[in-house]
Amino acid sequence: xxxxxxxxxxxxxxxxxxxxxxxxxxxxxxxxxxxxxxxxxxxxxxxxxxxxxxxxxxxxxxxxxxxxxxxxxxxxxxxxxxxxxxxxxxxxxxxxxxxxxxxxxxxxxxxxxxxxxxxxxxxxxxxxxxxxxxxxxxxxxxxxxxxxxxxxxxxxxxxxxxxxxxxxxxxxxxxxxxxxxxxxxxxxxxxxxx
Numbered sequence: 001x002x003x004x005x006x007x008x009x010x011x012x013x014x015x016x017x018x019x020x021x022x023x024x025x026x027x028x029x030x031x032x033x034x035x036x037x038x039x040x041x042x043x044x045x046x047x048x049x050x051x052x053x054x055x056x057x058x059x060x061x062x063x064x065x066x067x068x069x070x071x072x073x074x075x076x077x078x079x080x081x082x083x084x085x086x087x088x089x090x091x092x093x094x095x096x097x098x099x100x101x102x103x104x105x106x107x108x109x110x111x112x113x114x115x116x117x118x119x120x121x122x123x124x125x126x127x128x129x130x131x132x133x134x135x136x137x138x139x140x141x142x143x144x145x146x147x148x149x150x151x152x153x154x155x156x157x158x159x160x161x162x163x164x165x166x167x168x169x170x171x172x173x174x175x176x177x178x179x180x181x182x183x184x185x186x187x188x189x190x191x192x193x194x
Contacts, residue, residue, distance in 0.1 A: 003111075006111055006114050006115065007111065008158070009114065010110055010111060010114050010120075011156035011157070011158065011176070011178055012120070012121040012122065012156065012176075012178075013119035013120065013121055013150075013152045013153075013154050013156055013176075014065055014066055014073055014074070014075055014121055014154060014176070015075050015076065015079045015152075015153040015154035016075060016079050016080060016081050016082060016119060016148075016150030016151060016152065016153050016154075017079075017150065017151040017152070017153045018078060018079075018082065019082060019150065019151040020051070020082055020083075021051055021082050021083035021118060021149050021150060023049070023051060025083075025116055025118065026049040026051060026083055026085060026149075027049070028112065028116070029085060029108075029109045029112045029113060029116075029149075030047045030049065030085065030109075032108040032109060032111075032112040033045065033047065033085075033087075033105035033106070033108050033109050034105075035108075036101070036104040036105040036107070036108045037100075037101070037104045038101045038104070038105075039095060039097030039098075039100055039101055040095070040097070042093055042095065042097075042101075043093075043101075044089050044090045044093035044094060044095070044098055044101060045087060045088065045089060045090075045101055045102065045105055045144075046088040046089075046090065046141060047085050047086065047087060047088060048085070048086040048088060048135060048137065049083070049084075049085055049086075050083065050084040050085075050086065050135070051082065051083040051084075055084075055135075056080065056081065056082060056083070056084065058134045058135070059084050059086075059131065059134070059146065060075075060080050060081070062126055062127040062130050062131050062134070063123050063125065063126055063127075063146060063148070064123070064125035064126070065121075065123070066169070067125070068168040068169055068170070069169070069170060069171055072171055073171070073176075079153055080150075081121070081148035081149055081150040082149070082150040082151075083148075083149040083150060084146050084147065084148055084149065085109060085146070085147045085149065086131065086135075086137075086143060086145075086146050087102055087105065087106060087143075087144040087145045087146070087147070088137065088141040088142065088143060088144065089102070089141065089142040089143075089144050090140065090141060090142075091139075091140050091141065091142050092140065094142070098144075102144050102145065106122055106145065106147060109147050110122060110147070113147075113149055117151070118149050118150065118151065118152075119149070119150055119151060119152035119153075119154070120147055120148065120149050121147070121148045122145060122146075122147050122148075123145060123146045123147070123148060124144075124145045126143065126145065126146050128143040131143055131146075154174075154175075154176060155174075155175040155176070156175070156176040156177075156178060157175055157176065157177050157178065158178055158180055159177045159178060159179045159180065160179075160180065160182050161179035161180060161181060161182065162182070163181070163182075163185050165179060166179065167179055167181075
């Protein structure tokens with residue numbers, strides 16, 4: 001898939017087919033995250049891959065999905081993700097720039113997943129202490145977010161929005177519609193504000 005096309009095609013998916021994600025795929029995605037930009041090249045991120053049925057069952061109830069359309073946006077029974085990557089931060093290496101590292105690393109995971117024909121959803125609303133306890137994650141690692149992965153069972157469409165329209169995504173005809181601001185509303189030339 002061509003990169004520019006992939007960036008435009010990537011959408012968050014919240015309904016998955018019951019198909020296993022190979023461990024090699026998760027390893028390859030973390031390898032992409034590993035080489036993403038990192039402020040001062042500190043590389044404070046680590047990753048926990050979860051793909052067993054039991055592990056996935058532990059993670060799923062600890063996530064909050066699609067708040068704009070809750071509970072209709074939650075994956076239904078039999079449509080849960082079949083793998084997760086938990087993004088962790090070494091607390092001793094934290095800096096004000098960790099959020100940039102996470103963004104770059106997770107974007108690499110999301111685009112890599114698309115290239116592998118995997119659907120993904122990046123979730124920051126996570127019961128972190130329950131997740132820590134369920135997988136015995138050491139205290140020296142902070143939990144940032146979770147990337148849910150699997151084979152897509154949902155269509156998600158980009159919708160060009162007008163400047164005064166809502167940014168809230170919505171379900172229509174069983175398809176997720178995701179409003180995005182138009183380029184003409186966000187792109188400014190250097191002389192635009194004189």
